[in-house]
Amino acid sequence: MTRAGMSRRGLVLSLTVAVVAPAPAAAADKVVLSIDASRTGARIDRNLFGQFAEHLGHGIYDGIWVGADSPIPNTRGIRNDVVAALRALNVPNVRWPGGCFADEYHWRHGIARRAVTLNPTWGGVIEPNTFGTHEFMDFIEQIGSRAYLSVNVGSGTPREAAEWLEYLTAAQPTTLAAERAANGHPAPYAVGYLGIGNESWDCGGNMTPERYLDELKAYARFVRNFNPAQEGPSRMLKIAVGPGGDGPRWTEWTDAIMKAWQGRSWSWDFDGLSLHNYTVVKWPPAYASTGFGEAEYAQILKATLEMDRLVATHSAIMDKYDPQKKIALVVDEWGAWYAPLPGSTPGFLVQQNSLRDAVLAALNLNIFARHAERVRMANIAQMVNVLQAQILTDKAKMVLTPTYHVFRMYVPFQDATSVPVAFDAGTYTRGDVTLPRLDAIAARDTAGRLWLAVTNVDPNRHVAIEVALTGLTPRSAAGETLTAPAVDSVNTFESPDAVARKPVQATVDGGRVTLTLAPKSVTVVAIER
């Protein structure tokens, strides 16, 4: 990022403080974060911390589903260790069954007597369909989350999707509701979110915006949620396919869908527009997920910060047609996409997860939080064993990744109210990459506690932060920090705590809170009144 870019970013963050020239060398290691706790902003929707579980590689099979007969401890076929780990994340929603897989998924293959099919997109392997509708809904219930279903627009029909939703949600004794009851679930299920297609501009059928809009209107009209408990505020939200990146192709897509939405008729509507954006320096993904150095650390973090510009660009187009921000921008696929681990099955998207990914996750969550007025849902790709996973498994073994720990530390930000933070981030330079050295967000929870998340991007230097607070008199401040010896430190089955959260204590003196951040670290503290 250029110096000019840095200044722009600083001004966005700053409410009352102009960004000044870089601090003199002696003072460079101290950053003042100015927070007026009485000035609140948008709610940080808990759905920003959503997950994505696709039928891809070991994401579902082995990662979540082992079958009731497995020696791996499970409840009705679903791994107990994975469920316990996910419960601690308070996962707000899980997107399923894809991804590209969703546009080839036929729900009837996954109920009652299962059809054995293929997974042509992801390795051409056998898809046993043993994990189907009931198993997914059971999983959602076990982890205490909500279902975000992607329906098949590419190779399915509105009728197929409408019948799936009737099967899931009808309370009245229709033939489909009776079939659901016969399959073990008399009560209607709750379906929180409905994705109408996935990447319909590419793997979902390579459609033009016009063609997709025709499909969207039909699906939005006919695919209904009949669950009486979902009338009113907990109604199912419908999410349309949005852009997949940067450049005119994607801005034109957003423009076309939002323009159509503005001119909508009574018969169709939607609530969210999706955005997919992976952190990839170039395609196909070539960066290694292990054994890299500081140069690759800086390059990947530079690439990930592009999320901010992308969100701002598409939000601005949405503002044109929807100034009241009724439609949410839903970043339902994001995360780092690296080269597959050597020796892993082609098409299974297996990668390790390092301290770099923890920093990357925090930076993205901060971007979403800063755009919380428009960005109200996001789903990291993916939950278990695929891409930037929270959890890795190998038969009976399970390990929590550095990314998992960031999601765990950020739980208090779910549904908290943003509080603006003003600071001059300074810079960190490696080769030709210059990044903001520090990033921070703050929010107040319903108990009145102030939460502060601070990331020290610099892998070499500590940062002393001083929180200058108004609107709240702090009594104590403590939390957790995540760091490790190297930027490429990873958790393995043999060494699961190489990157682990550690308690951290801040000093409170009058209205000031001070804390020293380790290099390459993510820290979350609660400031109590």
Ligand code: AHR
């Ligand atoms: O997450 C992997 C794939 O990336 C998804 O299936 C697809 O939607 C995207 O291109």
